[in-house]
Amino acid sequence: MVGGIDAPAPTLSIIAGSGPPVEIGVDSKSVFRETGLGGAGVGFVGDVFLIVEGGNAFQVLVGFEQPTYEPWKLRIRNNDAAVDRDFTWVVADSAVDSTQPWVDVRAVQYTKRAAIVLSARPRGVIVDPGLRLASVAVLEVSAGAAVNDVVFVDATTRTVSGRVTVGKNPWALALDPVNHEVYVANCGEAKTTVINERTKKVSDSVPSGKASASACFDPRTRAAFVVANADKTVSIIAAATRSVVATVAVGVNPCGACVDPEGHTAYVSNFADNTVTLIDTDSRAVVGTLVVGAQPFGLAFEPRTRTVHVTNNAANTVSVIDTRTRTVAPAFVVGKAPSAIGVDTDLNRLYVVNSGDDSLSVVDSRNCAVLETIHVGKSPAAVAVDTQTHAVFVAEYDDRTLTPIDVTVG
Numbered sequence: 001m002v003g004g005i006d007a008p009a010p011t012l013s014i015i016a017g018s019g020p021p022v023e024i025g026v027d028s029k030s031v032f033r034e035t036g037l038g039g040a041g042v043g044f045v046g047d048v049f050l051i052v053e054g055g056n057a058f059q060v061l062v063g064f065e066q067p068t069y070e071p072w073k074l075r076i077r078n079n080d081a082a083v084d085r086d087f088t089w090v091v092a093d094s095a096v097d098s099t100q101p102w103v104d105v106r107a108v109q110y111t112k113r114a115a116i117v118l119s120a121r122p123r124g125v126i127v128d129p130g131l132r133l134a135s136v137a138v139l140e141v142s143a144g145a146a147v148n149d150v151v152f153v154d155a156t157t158r159t160v161s162g163r164v165t166v167g168k169n170p171w172a173l174a175l176d177p178v179n180h181e182v183y184v185a186n187c188g189e190a191k192t193t194v195i196n197e198r199t200k201k202v203s204d205s206v207p208s209g210k211a212s213a214s215a216c217f218d219p220r221t222r223a224a225f226v227v228a229n230a231d232k233t234v235s236i237i238a239a240a241t242r243s244v245v246a247t248v249a250v251g252v253n254p255c256g257a258c259v260d261p262e263g264h265t266a267y268v269s270n271f272a273d274n275t276v277t278l279i280d281t282d283s284r285a286v287v288g289t290l291v292v293g294a295q296p297f298g299l300a301f302e303p304r305t306r307t308v309h310v311t312n313n314a315a316n317t318v319s320v321i322d323t324r325t326r327t328v329a330p331a332f333v334v335g336k337a338p339s340a341i342g343v344d345t346d347l348n349r350l351y352v353v354n355s356g357d358d359s360l361s362v363v364d365s366r367n368c369a370v371l372e373t374i375h376v377g378k379s380p381a382a383v384a385v386d387t388q389t390h391a392v393f394v395a396e397y398d399d400r401t402l403t404p405i406d407v408t409v410g
Contacts, residue, residue: 011077012060016045017070024050024060031062033070108347109408110362110374110392115401116158120147122395122402123187123381124172128180129388131197132156135182136395136402137170150184150193152200155386155393158404162200166193172382174215174224176239183224183237185212192226192235194242204242208235213255220261221281227254227268234268236284246284250277258299258308263323267308269296276310276321292319293331298340300350302365309350309365311338318352320368332368334361342383344390347409351392353380360394360405377401 012024017033020041028049032041046064060074120138127134132155140147148170152162168188175182181203184193192212194204209228212235217224223245224237232254236246251270259266259281266279269292276296278288293312296319300309308321317331318338335354342351343365350363358380362372377396384393390407 011075012050013075013077014048014060014062015073015075016068017072019043019045019070021075022048024048026050026052028063033068107410108349109410110372111406111408112374112376113158113404113406115377115396115399115403116153116160118151118160118400118402120149120151121381121397121400122151123170123397124185125382125384125393125395125402126173126175126182127155127384127386127393128175128177128182128197129155129386130177131180132388133161133197134384134386134393134402135173135175135195135197137166137173137184138400139169139171140400141169148186148188150182150195152197153393153402155389155391164195164200164202166195166202167191167205171212172214172227174217174226176217176222176224177219178222179239181239183215183217183226185215185226187211187213187229190228192224192237206237206242206244208237208244209233209247214257216257216259216266218259218261218266218281220264223281225257225259225266225268225279227257229253229255229271234266234279248279248284248286250279250286251275251289256297256299256310258301260301260303260306260308260323262303263306265323267299267301267310267321269299269310271295271297271313274312276308278326288326290321290326290328292321292328293317297338300341300343302343302345302350304345304348305365307365309341309343311341311352313337313339316354316356318350318363318368332363332370334363334370335359335373339380340382342385342392344385344387344392344407346387347390347407351383351385353383353394355379355381355397358396360392374405376403 013021019032033043036042051059120140124137134153167186171187172185180197182195196203209231211230213229214227222239252272256269268277294314297313310319320329337356352361360374378398381397382395392405
């Protein structure tokens, strides 16, 4: 357990089953499973005491004397009056986790702003906080007027600042934050377009798989992973040479991808066989396959919890993959037909767009609890987070708009 610097210690109590609460201190105290007359304990279970470590860290130790099958509860009372509204103490699973910077859960408010008109249907969106620029892949095939563009939106003024024509049916985007380049997966042809964000011009076109449906960028290996839905492959494009250095076979109808740079692993969702394929980003080989929910679609990696979150489009759920153990935790319920997912690590937030009910689910990434549901435009298809301001951008396919949602932390 770890708290803020110089914060007063909280009051800790433990309860075994229906027994009386026992305030935990440095001296050993007895724990009982039931409460007797006058609040006395009945059914001795064991002893509990506290070890005080440096840096405002504490360990709660329980010595069991009897078998126990009761649920146990740990109560934490905040004693820091200066931050009365904040939860200043967090429980860690290990000493390593306790060294992470704690984040309070002060009130977070969401305010939808005026939708930005794109004049075509958006499929993907990314935000480059360094350039204060949002890039949106848009397409239009109706009324005989084909549009295959990436629209640039100033993330500060929320105005369109330019556009560039790319390949046929641009479907997804991946950002190289160092070179400020965007990789555009074109679903209508077997190539990936590379855009220079500074010049807002196409800098290259790289042959890749057919019906490219998703893309992600690995900052460690400096490579883009482009998912080809029709070919059932992933093309790995080296940023240095802008060429495909490997093609990896994955599952049936792959349609989403993300990468865990520290874990040296890329994750690809396979829509038709309800699985996620794991690719070693060094060897560029498949190292595992995990079963998730029905019709897995979008993926996102959360670095603080070291988890990958997978939207299950047909199940209305999100599956959680522990990247350290490569196991799948029980899924949690969101809106109807969830598709894309975004992450704000600093605020411990996940944002899931639900194309079936035109909503955005706001989720606590630590416990996967849905905190709020925000109504958005028709058929939201993509979401991105501005990590500098915490603002959320939702791309609404049928409305042909991009809606900014400002986030206020108070």
